[in-house]
Amino acid sequence: MHTIAMVSRKGGTGKSTLAIGLAVAAMEEGHKLCVLEADPLGTVSNWRRRRATAEPSVEVVHDGYALYHRVPALARGGITLTIIDTAGGWSDASRAAIAAADLCLIPARPSPADIEAAAPTLAAIRQDGKPFAFVLNQTQGRSARLYNKAGSLGQTAAAPDMVDVLALPAIALRNDHQDALGLGLGVTEYARAGKSAEEIRALWQWVWGRLTFLALADTDVLDAAKLDALAAAPPANQQVALRAAG
Numbered sequence: 126m127h128t129i130a131m132v133s134r135k136g137g138t139g140k141s142t143l144a145i146g147l148a149v150a151a152m153e154e155g156h157k158l159c160v161l162e163a164d165p166l167g168t169v170s171n172w173r174r175r176r177a178t179a180e181p182s183v184e185v186v187h188d189g190y191a192l193y194h195r196v197p198a199l200a201r202g203g204i205t206l207t208i209i210d211t212a213g214g215w216s217d218a219s220r221a222a223i224a225a226a227d228l229c230l231i232p233a234r235p236s237p238a239d240i241e242a243a244a245p246t247l248a249a250i251r252q253d254g255k256p257f258a259f260v261l262n263q264t265q266g267r268s269a270r271l272y273n274k275a276g277s278l279g280q281t282a283a284a285p286d287m288v289d290v291l292a293l294p295a296i297a298l299r300n301d302h303q304d305a306l307g308l309g310l311g312v313t314e315y316a317r318a319g320k321s322a323e324e325i326r327a328l329w330q331w332v333w334g335r336l337t338f339l340a341l342a343d344t345d346v347l348d349a350a351k352l353d354a355l356a357a358a359p360p361a362n363q364q365v366a367l368r369a370a371g
């Protein structure tokens with residue numbers, strides 16, 4: 126099982142929105158999902174209640190202790206991807222989420238205030254030695270174009286020292302995200318051919334590539350065969366099928 130923690134001490138950066146968007150996009154690729162909600166505001170469980178289908182499962186965890194014990198149990202129960210949504214501010218649950226995660230995602234709006242506000246979150250993640258990546262969210266007009274265009278900041282992010290810590294693409298501010306959330310849908314279910322759906326699917330691909338790499342790098346020595354396997358990593362649905370068969 127892979128585990129992602131959505132963390133940022135600042136509220137309103139898009140932790141819950143991206144947790145939901147990524148969960149549904151991963152589910153559509155064949156993953157068996159659980160979203161653990163460690164936020165008393167209940168954004169994800171409210172969304173879950175508006176949903177007509179059984180998946181993804183959403184579980185509320187009240188504190189760090191519950192979270193610490195629940196994550197390994199999910200892995201034993203056949204969940205292939207857990208996404209932990211955390212509250213703004215700082216709590217033992219945020220700390221436990223970081224500790225449980227293979228990858229921490231830090232959503233931030235592309236403003237100096239938001240990026241500066243991410244510093245304490247980043248410090249906590251680094252203290253734990255956890256892999257992380259920023260996701261620029263709610264980008265608007267010019268900033269979105271600047272970010273995703275060739276020769277742009279987004280392309281600069283492809284520089285070797287940025288490639289692992291800035292997730293691509295940036296997610297633009299669009300009503301689709303809010304409308305989908307209100308209807309109990311993922312944005313990829315709400316408007317399958319829409320730009321927001323396209324961005325979230327591409328972001329999931331980025332995250333999945335990173336998780337696959339981290340899992341392989343974590344096992345033991347990266348030999349040539351593993352590097353080949355990494356280069357040819359099959360899509361998630363095939364991996365899930367392989368795992369079920371094996």
Ligand SMILES: Nc1ncnc2c1ncn2[C@@H]1O[C@H](COP(=O)(O)OP(=O)(O)O)[C@@H](O)[C@H]1O
Binds near residue numbers: 137138142299302
């Ligand atoms: N890319 C986006 N486009 C439009 N609205 C967004 C986007 N991301 C988040 N929002 C909205 O911003 C607000 C805060 O997002 P939320 O996911 O609840 O943040 P957090 O969980 O970090 O507090 C919500 O009203 C949400 O609908």
Ligand SMILES: [Mg+2]
Binds near residue numbers: 142168211212
């Ligand atoms: Mg939230």
